[in-house]
Amino acid sequence: MPSSRAGTTLGQVRPTTADYGNDTHTSATSGVSNSSERLYGSPRRKRQRINADRYVMPFAFVQKNADIVVQLHTSPFRSRFAVWLPLDPAAAAPDAGEGKTKKPAQGISLAEEKTPQRAHNLIPDPRLDTYHNTTPISYASQQMLLAPRRQHRTVAKVPIKVLDAPNLAEDFYLNLMDWGSSDVLAVGLGTGVFMYNAQNGKVAKLCTLDDDKVTSVSWIQKGTHLAVGTKKGLVQIWDAQKFKRLRTMTGHTARVGSLAWNAHILSTGSRDRTIMHRDVRAPDQWVKQLLGHKQEVCGLKWNCQDGQLASGSNDNTVLVWDKCMDQKPLWTFTEHIAAVKALAWSPHQRGLLASGGGTADRRIIFHDTVRGAVKSDIDTGSQVCNLMWSKNSNELVSTHGYIQNNLVVWKYPSMTRVASLTGHTYRVLYLAMSPDGTQVVTGAGDETLRFWEVFKPKQPIRLLGGSIDLPVIR
Numbered sequence: 001m002p003s004s005r006a007g008t009t010l011g012q013v014r015p016t017t018a019d020y021g022n023d024t025h026t027s028a029t030s031g032v033s034n035s036s037e038r039l040y041g042s043p044r045r046k047r048q049r050i051n052a053d054r055y056v057m058p059f060a061f062v063q064k065n066a067d068i069v070v071q072l073h074t075s076p077f078r079s080r081f082a083v084w085l086p087l088d089p090a091a092a093a094p095d096a097g098e099g100k101t102k103k104p105a106q107g108i109s110l111a112e113e114k115t116p117q118r119a120h121n122l123i124p125d126p127r128l129d130t131y132h133n134t135t136p137i138s139y140a141s142q143q144m145l146l147a148p149r150r151q152h153r154t155v156a157k158v159p160i161k162v163l164d165a166p167n168l169a170e171d172f173y174l175n176l177m178d179w180g181s182s183d184v185l186a187v188g189l190g191t192g193v194f195m196y197n198a199q200n201g202k203v204a205k206l207c208t209l210d211d212d213k214v215t216s217v218s219w220i221q222k223g224t225h226l227a228v229g230t231k232k233g234l235v236q237i238w239d240a241q242k243f244k245r246l247r248t249m250t251g252h253t254a255r256v257g258s259l260a261w262n263a264h265i266l267s268t269g270s271r272d273r274t275i276m277h278r279d280v281r282a283p284d285q286w287v288k289q290l291l292g293h294k295q296e297v298c299g300l301k302w303n304c305q306d307g308q309l310a311s312g313s314n315d316n317t318v319l320v321w322d323k324c325m326d327q328k329p330l331w332t333f334t335e336h337i338a339a340v341k342a343l344a345w346s347p348h349q350r351g352l353l354a355s356g357g358g359t360a361d362r363r364i365i366f367h368d369t370v371r372g373a374v375k376s377d378i379d380t381g382s383q384v385c386n387l388m389w390s391k392n393s394n395e396l397v398s399t400h401g402y403i404q405n406n407l408v409v410w411k412y413p414s415m416t417r418v419a420s421l422t423g424h425t426y427r428v429l430y431l432a433m434s435p436d437g438t439q440v441v442t443g444a445g446d447e448t449l450r451f452w453e454v455f456k457p458k459q460p461i462r463l464l465g466g467s468i469d470l471p472v473i474r
Helices: 130-131 139-146
Strands: 057-062 068-074 079-086 107-109 160-165 177-179 184-189 192-197 203-208 213-220 227-231 235-239 244-249 254-261 265-270 274-279 288-289 297-303 306-315 318-322 329-331 342-346 352-357 363-368 372-378 384-389 395-400 406-411 415-421 428-432 439-444 448-453 461-463 466-468
Touching: 079 274, 139 329, 160 363, 177 213, 184 213, 192 213, 192 274, 203 235, 213 254, 227 254, 227 265, 235 265, 254 306, 265 297, 274 297, 274 395, 297 342, 306 352, 352 384, 384 428, 395 428, 406 428
Parallel strands: 254 297, 342 384
Antiparallel strands: 057 068, 068 079, 079 107, 160 448, 177 184, 184 192, 192 203, 213 227, 227 235, 235 244, 254 265, 265 274, 274 288, 297 306, 306 318, 306 342, 318 329, 342 352, 352 363, 363 372, 384 395, 395 406, 406 415, 428 439, 439 448, 461 466
16 A cells, blocks of 8 residues: 655655565556555665566655645666646545545646656755845845946056256146147246157247246147137137147236136136136237136136136136126125135036135135036145046036145045045145046146046947947946
8 A cells, every 4th residue: 555654745755666575576567566665765676677668657646735746656777756736626625535646637747757746956046035034135235236236446656757847837727728629738837838759758848938937828728729828917819730839818917827728719727816708719918807706716617618718816716707797796605715726617517616715714615607606625634736527427627736646536516536646745735637538737836747547438338230339427
């Protein structure tokens, strides 16, 4: 008779075959076997080899009080295992009698012609509640641990190039360096202006001033003409390709320390506290004069998209001017407590202006020039000399004087430090960026220019059939 053991599960009981010591076997038609049952063991005596064409020994094991029916058929040539789940619960009821075998006619075969699998080989679904009883790690934590590792942002700690810059003035209020769109770096050294071609490494001298000194330089957007401010308050326009001075413009009564281009409009800031708009196409010396600062204007930056001009001064204020307004500034910001030279407009967010304060302030403040409000600020711990936004990512770089003399790459808006680069032994007073936005060059009173690889190149957006270069904002 088939044996059933209550309280056991599939895989815990191993049914065994009969003892064949007397060279007898159960008839295939009788349906009754002389099998004995042992737990986790093998037959007591070695099975006798049977010489026959075909031998089939049917065996059925039915677990009572369950909805699972298991049938095992063995022979010397073939093994078969089938699990049947009755569709009707009554089909698995224990009222079939002890000498009868359940018919699997109403069941569904889950496995056939395969070796049975043990329960511990089944991999549970980690999203099920039962899985949480086997591991203290939640499904969300597993997903995070199995996710690919995020690549860290790395910036080289050493400059890729260092150039000598003799007679580079150590003056916080001047702007003596600019990198044009033609990949030429202009530097004011004493009484002369020099041009360094970043593509071939050649250096050329553009001009030498007579009885005057260079206090500021700025490239027009096309990179063909250079504006030069002087200590005597003059502004010269030079054709950099022909090495020819086109005109000299007057109007200021003191040195011109800051310059900013907006197409054909050149804005100049002076120690005489005034800002002048000049149309280089017109014969007039200037077309508009702006009065608002009480001390020297040392920072000027145009936002060409919105038509706004930001100005910083030694009077600790930041003024925002609209090109359509007359003599009054659009916004006045008085949060800084030291001179403001560092100014930068974000290319990724409309109306976002960053400004940096001097030694007594040391902060970078972000202004919303659409609403006229302050968004946030951060204490850098050192005098802020320059600010520039990355063209390719939502990051910015700042250069510092007392006491750190370094440059820092920041991630906006979290303002976490991506990198802090050192090398200059004096205040890092001058900063310029390459046309592709990947490199910056810094200048200091130690009379050196250092080139740094700080930003990643712009990634093209791939479309079907090709790719197109579009700005990527992160």
